[in-house]
Amino acid sequence: MLTLTRAIGLVAGILLVAIVGSCGGGASAQAPLVIGGVTAAPGAVASGEITIAPRAGDAGASIPFTIVRGKTAGPVLALIAGTHGAEYVPIIALQRMRTSLKTDGLRGTVIMVHVANMPSFLSRTVYYSPADNKNLNRVFPGKADGTLSERIAEAITREVIARATHVIDLHCGDGNESLRPYSYWITTGDPKVAEAGKAMALAFGLEHIVVDGSRPTDPAASVYLSNTAITRGKPALTTETGGMGVVDEQSIALIERGVGGVLKHLGMRDDGPAPIATPVWINQNEVLRAGHTGLFYPAVAKAQTVTKGAVIGHITDFHGTKVEEVLAPFDGQILYVIGTPPITKGEPVAMVGK
Numbered sequence: 001m002l003t004l005t006r007a008i009g010l011v012a013g014i015l016l017v018a019i020v021g022s023c024g025g026g027a028s029a030q031a032p033l034v035i036g037g038v039t040a041a042p043g044a045v046a047s048g049e050i051t052i053a054p055r056a057g058d059a060g061a062s063i064p065f066t067i068v069r070g071k072t073a074g075p076v077l078a079l080i081a082g083t084h085g086a087e088y089v090p091i092i093a094l095q096r097m098r099t100s101l102k103t104d105g106l107r108g109t110v111i112m113v114h115v116a117n118m119p120s121f122l123s124r125t126v127y128y129s130p131a132d133n134k135n136l137n138r139v140f141p142g143k144a145d146g147t148l149s150e151r152i153a154e155a156i157t158r159e160v161i162a163r164a165t166h167v168i169d170l171h172c173g174d175g176n177e178s179l180r181p182y183s184y185w186i187t188t189g190d191p192k193v194a195e196a197g198k199a200m201a202l203a204f205g206l207e208h209i210v211v212d213g214s215r216p217t218d219p220a221a222s223v224y225l226s227n228t229a230i231t232r233g234k235p236a237l238t239t240e241t242g243g244m245g246v247v248d249e250q251s252i253a254l255i256e257r258g259v260g261g262v263l264k265h266l267g268m269r270d271d272g273p274a275p276i277a278t279p280v281w282i283n284q285n286e287v288l289r290a291g292h293t294g295l296f297y298p299a300v301a302k303a304q305t306v307t308k309g310a311v312i313g314h315i316t317d318f319h320g321t322k323v324e325e326v327l328a329p330f331d332g333q334i335l336y337v338i339g340t341p342p343i344t345k346g347e348p349v350a351m352v353g354k
């Protein structure tokens with residue numbers, strides 16, 4: 001049972017967290033951090049679930065998370081995995097980090113969202129939720145009275161992004177995407193937030209960084225998870241490591257190195273890898289989309305360099321007749337290419353970066 005003093009303290013703590021979260025400053029380690037009704041005391045690790053109640057005939061969802069709280073004050077770094085449910089490398093990386101990240105020597109707090117998109121994860125779907133056929137990373141900041149994906153987005157915005165000072169949305173190639181590692185640095189919005197995001201990208205340490213100046217700046221229509229943080233004044237990063245439904249040690253190691261680099265950069269740990277010294281900036285990129293529904297046959301591999309007009313792959317109808325050849329729009333490198341046969345008109349077949 002709560003004593004009155006403790007209850008008042010708890011409410012004050014929640015208010016303090018809310019105020020700190022909304023201005024993007026450092027959180028006091030003295031204040032309790034409450035997510036989904038779970039409190040992590042300074043120096044403690046706590047896990048729980050954010051529950052999305054069923055609505056309008058859907059089954060609802062749960063969002064499992066862990067809070068690793070340092071003993072002393074510092075930033076609140078949110079690490080989010082499984083925004084796309086068939087992107088397994090980040091999910092497994094956070095399963096490991098849940099026990100490998102120690103509170104000793106940690107300043108501030110790390111929030112891990114283990115599987116953001118549980119309906120998609122358990123149903124093994126790429127891109128879209130089986131509940132509403134929506135892409136979770138296109139419905140932010142979400143809607144409390146919306147479809148299941150919109151309610152998941154709203155809960156992540158309210159419970160996680162609002163509590164964080166910095167956010168990393170950890171992706172990989174989806175279950176059908178053969179992808180080389182890279183991160184997205186979002187340059188739109190407040191220049192100070194963008195500069196801080198650039199420093200996070202360098203600290204994470206993936207060599208290839210896509211410079212992305214095309215994200216919306218309206219916090220009420222932020223669309224993407226990391227952009228929801230950025231439009232709320234919090235530096236954020238989207239990373240891509242792994243793909244094709246494979247869990248590989250090399251891709252997991254990139255995330256572990258990346259998070260270690262960001263923790264050091266933010267002053268949350270004394271030790272950690274140095275920022276990447278010679279990044280490859282990708283200033284131009286294009287997602288090539290299918291003009292037909294049918295079967296896709298790739299002609300290139302991830303990380304391959306291509307010249308303008310080179311064949312990326314072709315699409316046939318279901319009787320084997322070639323209906324489309326996909327060509328490189330400019331000289332560049334294949335960041336990802338679809339590696340399984342199904343293709344639907346309008347969906348990506350590859351991403352090329354320059």
Ligand SMILES: [Zn+2]
Nearest residue numbers: 084087171172
């Ligand atoms: Zn993704």
